[in-house]
Amino acid sequence: MPTLQTFPFGAFVVGAAFLRGTPVFALGDGRVARVDGAAAETSVAHQGGLLAAAVSADGEQLLTSGDDGRVVASDAAGGLVELASRPKKWIDQLATGPNGAFAFAYGREAVVHLPDGKERVLQHERTVGGLAFAPKGLRLAVARYNGASLWWPATDAKPTDFEWKGSHLGVTFSPDGKFLVTSMQENALHGWRVADGGGHMRMSGYPGKVRSMSWSAKGRFLATSGAEMAVLWPFHFKDGPMGRQPLQVGNRPTSIVSFVACHPTEEVVAIGYKDGMILAGRYGDGGEAALRQAGEGGPISALVWDKAGVRLAFGTEEGVAGIVDLRG
Numbered sequence: 001m002p003t004l005q006t007f008p009f010g011a012f013v014v015g016a017a018f019l020r021g022t023p024v025f026a027l028g029d030g031r032v033a034r035v036d037g038a039a040a041e042t043s044v045a046h047q048g049g050l051l052a053a054a055v056s057a058d059g060e061q062l063l064t065s066g067d068d069g070r071v072v073a074s075d076a077a078g079g080l081v082e083l084a085s086r087p088k089k090w091i092d093q094l095a096t097g098p099n100g101a102f103a104f105a106y107g108r109e110a111v112v113h114l115p116d117g118k119e120r121v122l123q124h125e126r127t128v129g130g131l132a133f134a135p136k137g138l139r140l141a142v143a144r145y146n147g148a149s150l151w152w153p154a155t156d157a158k159p160t161d162f163e164w165k166g167s168h169l170g171v172t173f174s175p176d177g178k179f180l181v182t183s184m185q186e187n188a189l190h191g192w193r194v195a196d197g198g199g200h201m202r203m204s205g206y207p208g209k210v211r212s213m214s215w216s217a218k219g220r221f222l223a224t225s226g227a228e229m230a231v232l233w234p235f236h237f238k239d240g241p242m243g244r245q246p247l248q249v250g251n252r253p254t255s256i257v258s259f260v261a262c263h264p265t266e267e268v269v270a271i272g273y274k275d276g277m278i279l280a281g282r283y284g285d286g287g288e289a290a291l292r293q294a295g296e297g298g299p300i301s302a303l304v305w306d307k308a309g310v311r312l313a314f315g316t317e318e319g320v321a322g323i324v325d326l327r328g
Contacts, residue, residue: 002291006322007040009033013315015053017062018306019076023313025302025321026053026064032074035323045072045080052094054102059307065091065104071113084113095140097133103140103153105131110142112153120153130170134194135177143171143182150180150194162192164200170211174235175219183210187226189233191240201240203233212259216267221247221283223269225257230271232283249281250288261303261312270312272300278314278324291324 012028030046046066093105130143167185191201297320
């Protein structure tokens, strides 16, 4: 039986990571918490609210940003380093890229911090909704009103624009880099082929907004929140999911999925619900295993597997964080 360890941090859990095997949590009140065995210790990373979190590409650091206008890197030993500062700006979007590159956004500006330490500011007509680096090469996708823009930030080239009417709030690349998918203000996703910006893929029918997206280990499926079950769209076809039905895993009519995290190697997805429950579900046969029962802490707001896929860190909107160890 899996074992469950919990910590009442008392602040919205914005993100979670395993840094060199150490569970680390980014908390909405500006703290970063490290778990060492049965104990947890916190450090103040931001003076004010912590708004976004992202793990570095090498898995060594957890980057956070806040309403103090700072981007800060935390490591497994509890060290904190300021990476960027924009005084009096609310930095509410953050993404990490190759070779130490990262991007952050506030209002209509996205800033890319390049591997050589230089910065490039990318201006947009409307508020930046989301950021994502491509899996290969130094390319950055920016979700915005009426679509997304794909930049080569190390050059002065103009962006490639992918258009679709509406407000786009989040963005992700498929692991093979062939597809770009955004989540929208309306209860839907939209996708494009990166090569030509075509092949419009509209994925709708959700009762709620899609706030969490996670690619399966081999990139065959995109798991999403926003419904009574995890909805997994198939992307192992030339035209992605168009004309095909998504898989549905972990159907619970009494709640809505708030967060999803695909297993690093197996065709399994961890599913967190608004009532605090966590399930592990298999794609193939729909088999399920309860990892945490519904209860205290409110909706699941963060889920992440360790590299081995044997521990799952989670956090909730009301400040409960924990680790599920499948080894018992």
